[in-house]
Amino acid sequence: MTFTYEIEGGNFSRAGTASSDIKKALKQLDLDYTIIKRVVVSLYEAEVNIVAHARRGTLTADIDPDRIVMVLDDQGPGIPDIDAAMTAGFSTASSRVREMGFGAGMGLPNIKKNADSLNIQSTVGVGTRLEIVVNF
Amino acid sequence: MSDFHHALKIVDELCIGCSKCMNICPTHAIRVRNGKARLMDNRCIDCGECYRICPVSAIIIEQDDFSRIFPFKYRVALVPAVFFAQFPSKYSIGRITQALLELGFTHVFEIENGARLIRQETRKLLAENRDEKPLISTFCPAIVRLVQVKFPALVHHLMLLKPPLDAAAIWFRHHLEQQGASREETGIFYVTQCAAKIAAIKSPAEGEASPISGVINMDEIYNKVSVKLQAAEEDHAQANDKQVTMPGSADVLWSLTTGESSQIPGKRMAIDGVHNVTNFLEKLEQEEHPAFDFLELRACDESCAGGVLTTENRFLTAERMRSRARKCAADESQKQPSAMLYFDHEILPLLTIAEIKPRSMMKLDEDMGEALRKMKMIRQILQMLPMVDCGACGSPGCQALAEDIVQGRAMMENCIFIQRRYEQKGMLKPEVSAEIVKKIWGANKIDNENK
């Protein structure tokens, strides 16, 4: 089963809508709650990254009986050094974004920690693609 | 799952099937069938929103008959601070206590006397626990049930500590036993403003006997006490003469919003109102590292001052309690060492809650494949429904109807928009539509033209 969402850059008031929706869906399945939490936390962080760092993006979430695959594709600045970005505490967030309570540099590390697999592809000046898998 | 005991009951003879309760219920636990509201046991959290909104008082809260106190030799009224604040401040606590004694109780004991011990234990738990933060207070039983049915992933945050009510009840039993009273001779009756507390007392955890012998609804005792107060002489009574001990100024406020959280160190927050709490918990579920140590969450607006069985305006009640606490803090004579300090070590082990299990109401099926299939169907059905959430189908909104259809609790034709669509296509006769509507709302709403 597939869910798709549009994510708008800069729209912090809507950040978290997709993950909250996916959370509702997962709560209807007989899943272990720790798994739901892992999905929701990692998806939320990825969603916020598009809002905070990119212009716009889409989320496609595929749920089947043994796993969820979430693909987040955005148009934005891209990530020049993915290894650096993956470091805990690394952030290029603007002061405006920090004032909103985001930009602690823990997003990507948290996704890594909560997901069973994380795959990042990025082209500077074009955009970023995250594939996050959580097994049930 | 139906081992959830409920204090709220819908009286069919009185229910007019207006659907107000169905639409306000925070857990979508009510449907209308045959012109009557129906409660889904595994979803109801006994918050009392339905009781408050029912225009014809068709929802009642079960209680024990007052006469049940009399077979006991020692008849204790266990009374919350909210009760004393139901009355104008010209009536002293001593005088209200006197009125309770005149009704037939032999002792009156204020629940907030138990707050000191709970505060101490809460602080200990907070100092110990790192993983379960934020600790969610279990003071409000409606919130405990809300978390169980709607936020199962948050169940492990619930603090496994009983509220002051239990501490006070157990303490008073000990106190009377010390004076030679046997267990059988002692009846402890909880005068309550709260449907959820009744439900919790009537379904204690497995293998546990509640220290409380019975519950009496606050509105009933309010009426009885009011009569006594009006008949009584001048107010000479001193509170301290009538009760074994009185709660301190901070304890008096325990049941109000911020009553607990203000007593707890660390990052804490208090939220009241079941819909407000629901919104916040939705957010909490999403966070990797929640920013709080302690959450005080209460189902009623203004917390227990707004309990369903109160009579007085909740803001007035809260203000009276605050004014009492201020006076109490100023009055040195009230600061006597609390008699409650005795038997702490005997009571403490009895205040732990063994376990709180999740009881998800959202699960579509135990089988994952089947649940996914149902989820797909719900999505397809939602695409056909008008999304106006009118409730004319007897379910609280289009999403709820879609779920009801998939779970076999309703059919597509329950939707009045679908009926029109089917009629236009010649798939449904108007008479059949009328029959369907009657099955939901009762025949008289359709047949009776001059209602």
Ligand SMILES: Nc1ncnc2c1ncn2[C@@H]1O[C@H](COP(=O)(O)OP(=O)(O)O)[C@@H](O)[C@H]1O
């Ligand atoms: N979708 C994205 N587009 C562009 N840059 C990104 C994106 N996601 C992450 N980044 C970069 O990686 C850094 C680290 O991301 P993250 O760990 O989520 O921390 P934060 O978002 O708090 O800065 C960001 O500061 C940003 O430079």
Ligand code: SF4
């Ligand atoms: S706030 Fe108080 S009265 Fe209201 S449901 Fe909770 S415990 Fe009961």
Ligand SMILES: [Mg+2]
């Ligand atoms: Mg981030």
